[in-house]
Amino acid sequence: MKEKRVKDSKTIMSIMVTPDKSNNHGTMHGGEIMRLMDETAYVVAKKHCRCDVSIVTARVDELEFYRPIHIEDVVTVTGELVFVGKSSMEVYVLVEVDHLSCGDKGDKVALSAYFTMVAKDKEGNRYEVPRLVLMNKEEEEKYQLGNQRYLKYKEKKKTNV
Template identity: 80%
Template sequence: MHKKNVKDSKTIISILVTPEKSNNHGTMHGGEIMRLMDETAYVVAKKHCSCDVSIVTARVDELEFFKPIHIEDVVTVLGEIVFVGKSSMEVYVKVKVDHLSCGARETNMALSAYFTMVAKDDEGNRYEVPRLMLHTKEEKEKYELGKKRYLKYKEKRKRREG
């Protein structure tokens, strides 16, 4: 199985928050931002696999909202692969929000989460994904933390299935 660099699948998506994406309080619907995060994780996983396989979301971990997002804010979603198993990929997705006003720009971290994406072939069987080439200390640290989460949930699944 071939290997790929972390940077090769990094993805950045930006949107302007418009009224149809918001509630009556002028803040973005949580479901809308989660959909955008899931799409970003999908793109990262698809770029990592770089072949015609289906990608499905298996799990979302540590979804935390830090700041509200308002109409006319610019939302930037950043995704990067941090760990790969045999057919699964853990993608870290963070959302930054820019509040733009005359002469000022305030950027804040709005929320983040880890998405576990699984590659499947045309018959619905798990598809082996490329390994990760880790170059920096930060990439290696993120990989090890992802591996710990992966093993923890694998053990939890075994206990649940009995």
């Protein structure tokens, strides 16, 4: 099975927030933001696999909102792999916002989360994904933390059955 680097699947997507994605307070719906994050995580996972498999979202955790996103803001979503198991892939998704209309130059981080994506073949069975090649200490540290989360959730799943 071929190995892939983190940068091979890293994905950056941007949109302008329009009224149809917003509530009556002029801020982007949380569900719209989460949909965009899920799409980004899907693209990262699909680029990592590079084959005809289905990718499903198995878990979203540590979703944390830091600031509102308003109409006419530009939202940039970045996704990158931090951990790969046998068929699962953990994708860190970061949402940044540019308040272009008010010239805000402060902190741009709006929210972040970890998405666990699982590859499945045409019959719905788990599909083994390429291993992740770690190129530097930062990637190794992220991978170790991802592995710890993976083991914690695996243990939790055993006790909840």
